[in-house]
Amino acid sequence: DAGVIQSPRHEVTEMGQEVTLRCKPISGHNSLFWYRQTMMRGLELLIYFNNNVPIDDSGMPEDRFSAKMPNASFSTLKIQPSEPRDSAVYFCASSLAKGAYEQYFGPGTRLTVT
Amino acid sequence: KNEVEQSPQNLTAQEGEFITINCSYSVGISALHWLQQHPGGGIVSLFMLSSGKKKHGRLIATINIQEKHSSLHITASHPRDSAVYICAVRTNNAGNMLTFGGGTRLMVKP
Numbered sequence: 001d002a003g004v005i006q007s008p009r010h011e012v013t014e015m016g017q018e019v020t021l022r023c024k025p026i027s028g029h030n031s032l033f034w035y036r037q038t039m040m041r042g043l044e045l046l047i048y049f050n051n052n053v054p055i056d057d058s059g060m061p062e063d064r065f066s067a068k069m070p071n072a073s074f075s076t077l078k079i080q081p082s083e084p085r086d087s088a089v090y091f092c093a094s095s096l097a098k099g100a101y102e103q104y105f106g107p108g109t110r111l112t113v114t
Numbered sequence: 115k116n117e118v119e120q121s122p123q124n125l126t127a128q129e130g131e132f133i134t135i136n137c138s139y140s141v142g143i144s145a146l147h148w149l150q151q152h153p154g155g156g157i158v159s160l161f162m163l164s165s166g167k168k169k170h171g172r173l174i175a176t177i178n179i180q181e182k183h184s185s186l187h188i189t190a191s192h193p194r195d196s197a198v199y200i201c202a203v204r205t206n207n208a209g210n211m212l213t214f215g216g217g218t219r220l221m222v223k224p
Binding site for chain 2: 033042043044045048056089091093101102103104105107108110
């Protein structure tokens with residue numbers, strides 16, 4: 001398996017633009033997580049899905065952020081409109097849903113909003 | 115106070131030294147993870163444990179549930195071990211969500 005796939009790997013955009021980050025989890029995994037990592041706050045969970053259903057989105061910073069998982073093999077994290085403070089590395093991870101299973105992280109998307 | 119505290123925040127060692135990184139948590143957990151993040155940014159899961167001790171090569175992870183404490187040990191450290199090591203806990207009744215420590219930045223000098 002190719003592991004968790006994220007695209008793009010790097011994104012530079014201007015303030016106010018819409019940004020869409022994409023994630024393909026490992027085949028067979030039914031939990032998917034979106035994380036954000038910044039120097040100031042470290043790694044933070046934004047939202048997590050079980051079987052394509054959002055379970056907890058309490059980490060989503062504000063209404064400008066939205067996430068969808070239309071099927072078991074694809075998820076998006078959208079920021080609209082983007083702001084410079086959204087600049088961070090966004091990681092997607094997947095795992096099996098039941099039991100204490102390991103999470104497998106994607107390579108991350110480094111977002112810079114100017 | 116953060117739910118997951120790591121120490122030290124930064125650590126510099128000479129090649130060959132034995133290294134210990136500590137993680138303390140204040141909540142009930144179902145599992146604890148140790149993650150490694152290399153300078154390139156990728157995150158790799160090293161261990162997941164809920165009791166006792168696990169070993170993989172030169173890495174050893176231990177956990178004491180009663181004391182709410184875990185340690186990650188690296189024996190015979192090498193410059194390629196230089197990375198950020200992150201402790202994360204899966205809290206009880208939190209499903210598969212992880213709460214992260216602030217990380218320990220390790221540099222091993224040749």
